[in-house]
Amino acid sequence: MVATRLRRPLGLAALLAVGFAPLAAAAEGTTAERTITVMNTLWGSHAGLRANHAKGVVVEGSFTATPEAAPLSKASVFGGKPVPVTVRFSNATGLPAIADGAKPANPHGMALKFALPDGEFDIVANSLPFFPVATGEEFLALLTANAQTKPDTPKPTPLEQFVAAHPMVPKAGAGVKTPSSLARETYNGIDAFVFVNAEGKRQPFRFRIVPVAGNDHLSAEEAGKQPPNFLMEGLPATLAKGPVAFTIQAQLANPGDQTKDPTQVWPEDRRLVTMGTLTLSKAAADTAAAEKPLLFLPTNLVDGIEVSDDPLIDARTQAYAVSFGKRSQ
Numbered sequence: 001m002v003a004t005r006l007r008r009p010l011g012l013a014a015l016l017a018v019g020f021a022p023l024a025a026a027a028e029g030t031t032a033e034r035t036i037t038v039m040n041t042l043w044g045s046h047a048g049l050r051a052n053h054a055k056g057v058v059v060e061g062s063f064t065a066t067p068e069a070a071p072l073s074k075a076s077v078f079g080g081k082p083v084p085v086t087v088r089f090s091n092a093t094g095l096p097a098i099a100d101g102a103k104p105a106n107p108h109g110m111a112l113k114f115a116l117p118d119g120e121f122d123i124v125a126n127s128l129p130f131f132p133v134a135t136g137e138e139f140l141a142l143l144t145a146n147a148q149t150k151p152d153t154p155k156p157t158p159l160e161q162f163v164a165a166h167p168m169v170p171k172a173g174a175g176v177k178t179p180s181s182l183a184r185e186t187y188n189g190i191d192a193f194v195f196v197n198a199e200g201k202r203q204p205f206r207f208r209i210v211p212v213a214g215n216d217h218l219s220a221e222e223a224g225k226q227p228p229n230f231l232m233e234g235l236p237a238t239l240a241k242g243p244v245a246f247t248i249q250a251q252l253a254n255p256g257d258q259t260k261d262p263t264q265v266w267p268e269d270r271r272l273v274t275m276g277t278l279t280l281s282k283a284a285a286d287t288a289a290a291e292k293p294l295l296f297l298p299t300n301l302v303d304g305i306e307v308s309d310d311p312l313i314d315a316r317t318q319a320y321a322v323s324f325g326k327r328s329q
C-alpha cells in the first residue's frame, strides 16, 4: 500500500544508504516489476520479506456470517457456518524495522484469508479511506516521483509536480492516524467488488472492517513515544487475555455509482450491511514462519464475489505476485 503521501518516508541519508541504482533498472519490465524495483529503492531490498508492508503480525480467528449476508451473495463464506480465517496486520512501507508509531507506518494493513471448501477468499484492506491514485501506472509514477525527490531537488520537485496533477494524493492520508492498538482501527477494502446472489443479481460494494471495541487513535506526539513494536506485540498480548472482534461490513453502491475509481468514495448515506463477525482468538506461534508462505491477493475470490471494473485490483495482484516471487527465492 501507499506508504507516503506528500512526505518522503526516508531522509536523504537513508535514501543514499539504500542507493539509487535500482531506479535505472525501474525503467525496464512490467508496471508491477518496475513498482517493486522502486519500492526496493525507497525502502531497501530485504531478503525473504515483502516489498511493502514488510513488518506484520499473523493471527488466527474465525468468521461467522449474519443472515443479512446470504441474500446479497451466494459465496460460501456467507453461508452462516464458522469459517477459519488467517489475518496479517502490517505497517506500511517495506522497512522491516519501522517503529509502529512512526508516521510512515500508516496506513496499517489488514489482510484476511478465509479457508473455504471451494477455495481461498482474501480481503486485503488498509486504514486509508480511499487510495491516492486510481491505477497501477499512477502508483508507480507516485513512488518514482517520491524516490526522485531529495531535500536539495530544485522546486517544483518531481513529487510536488505529481501532487499538483493528482490532488487526491495528499487528501488520501490526511486524516490517517496511528491507532492505540491494531484492534482499534477500521480497515477499508477501498476497491469496489461485486456480490452475485443465487438469482444472479449483481450488487457492487466495498468492504469495511470495523472494530467492535471502536476506533481509538493516538496523537502524533503520543504515537512517537510508544515502544517500537507496541502494535505488533500489543495484539498478541491482548489476544492472550481474550478474543478481539471486528464486524465485516459491505457498503453497497447505489445504481449509477462509479466502481472503477478507488480515489472516489461513495456518499456516507449508502447502505452499510453487516456481513458477519470476525473473532480473532490467538496469535500465530511464530509470525516470521507463518507470514512467509502467505500470499494475500485481492483477486483471490470465490463464486458469488467478483472484481469490478477498478483497474487497481489487477495492478495490485500483479505487484503482490512479483513481490512474492522475489521474497520466495
Ligand code: HEM
Pocket: 001, 002, 035, 036, 049, 050, 051, 052, 053, 056, 088, 089, 090, 108, 109, 110, 111, 124, 125, 126, 131, 135, 136, 139, 188, 189, 190, 191, 294, 295, 296, 312, 315, 316, 319, 320, 323, 324, 327
Ligand atoms: C497499485 C497499488 C498497490 C500496489 C502496487 C501495492 C503493492 C503492494 C505490495 C508489493 C505488497 C507486498 C505483497 C507481498 O509480498 O505479499 C503489498 C502489501 C499490502 N498491500 Fe498493497 N499495493 C497497492 C494498493 C493497495 C491497496 C489499495 C490496499 C488496501 C486496500 C493495499 C493493502 C496492502 C496490504 C494490507 C498489504 C500487506 C499484505 C500482507 O500482509 O501480506 N495495497 N502491497
